[in-house]
Amino acid sequence: MTKPAIKKPAMNRPVLMVMAGCALLAIAAWLLAMVLTGGPEDYAERYAGQSAPDDSASAAGAMSSSPRPSASASSASPSSSESGQAAAPASAPATAAPPRSAIPDNEFGELVRQGERIFADPGQFASDWVGNDLSCQNCHFDAGRYDKTASLRSAWPMYPAYRSKNQHVNDFAERLQGCFTYSMNGKAPPRDGEVIQALQAYSFWLAKGMPTGEAPDVRGYPDVGDPPEPPSFARGETVFQEHCALCHGDDGQGQKAAGGAPGFPPLWGPRSYNWGAGMHRVNTAAAFIKAAMPLGKPDVTDQQAWDVALFINSHERPQDPRFTGSVQDTAERFHQHQGQYGKTVNGQVLGEHSPPSGTVP
């Protein structure tokens, strides 16, 4: 068999010049594209997401992937934060956090991503410290980014701060530990361990550009007006059945997603927040509900928010971790606020039949 002769293609000078010209144009176009799009983070981020060591948990990829941040999310600039909230269009709040695609592709960036994973699903990523079926983002939407639900961006500049809750100056790490002790009915992770470090890195990163030394315009939950009438348990029960039970169940115990994955959180009982969590205060819960519930269509009145907040927080939940051995004593020392702990509801003193606190696995 004879092989057909392969003729070397002729490379004459004009062809070479055209090719060189094309190459130069391509390089120029690439450089221009990098300048216009703000660099190759998208690609780097996607790559980082694929190579994450815990990629078997696909939430890791999910949380870190946002290749095309919307224009409004990325439009935060120093000037926009000075323009005043009234002038800012609703779609571009002055307090917008940086887009996910801007997370740097380095060790710090990986810590930021881990912080978001923990925040979105602490039961999976911080399981040693979580004692219930809640997630941080049940109360702080969009992994702590949403302005109306006590965003991390607005919390970070507020610390260190004196807190009457424990009567000393708390730094952000200690504040985060409190979330695990109370809201998550778990145990405080060590302040120099990965969980607190990652959550701090994430919060710090979200707070980029926020002024320090002054309270942000938008923080916590928006104030809910005083109720026209004192909150009522009976009315609250009706509100609950009409507006909340669809997701949280007739018994308030929430619903798991298919396969046991986190679904809708329980609002009372042994797998919910304990009697030391901020959300057990009726005023705090009313503000959250008014701002954010029902999810995607918050349409309850101020009165309904107060009524259902009272109803939800008039059910037993895990004991206050500061329990002194007596409900009355604990109530006097730690519950001088708008809460139901130690009060008698339907013939039962709340706190007397509480499931245990701090039930980590």
Added chain:
Amino acid sequence: MARWFVVLGLCLLFPSAFAQSPDGAPAAAGSCVACHGAEGQGSGAFPHLAGLGEAYLRRQLDAFASGERVNAIMKPIASGLSESQRQAVAGYFSGLEMAPTEAAGGPPPDGPGRTLAVHGRWQQDLPACVQCHGPGGQGIGEDFPPLAGQPAAYLEDQLKAWRAGNRPAGPQGLMGHIAERLDDDDLKAVAAYFAALPAATAEAGDD
């Protein structure tokens, strides 16, 4: 619209599939399997019914019959069922289990559809789809049906129907309120994302 005529044609061509009901199924389910599959696994642009909430399926049958959910094929079928037959059919398909499937079109496309599905768009007060439809779009309980693995065309049509008022807004009006804030690109992207996820996995995905 054209595909509905194709299906009508198929039903006429294969009257046996149209008339017989699977073993153990209520007789009324015979009308369903030609398009939704003998195991309720769906086919083509027809959604799977297996494992969907009984209350959800019953509501849909009622809405088809009353015309609140506008659908030329389903209206005569649902209207032809008595109340107890609708309940039986809903119960039957709800009780079937969706067999684990592979994602139809490979891994879900990265991009705006996934962002909307997984993170929502809170600048517009829009929650993530998975907050109510479960991680990986696997569904939550009776009232929040799984989206994963449903045909993209079907999902897109539903979002359009909510926007146009051709489908009841759902419990507490939630879906109607959500859909009206989505534009055509959103619908297409998010429908493609969920269509590409496996309808059921051996272990529920946590995407």
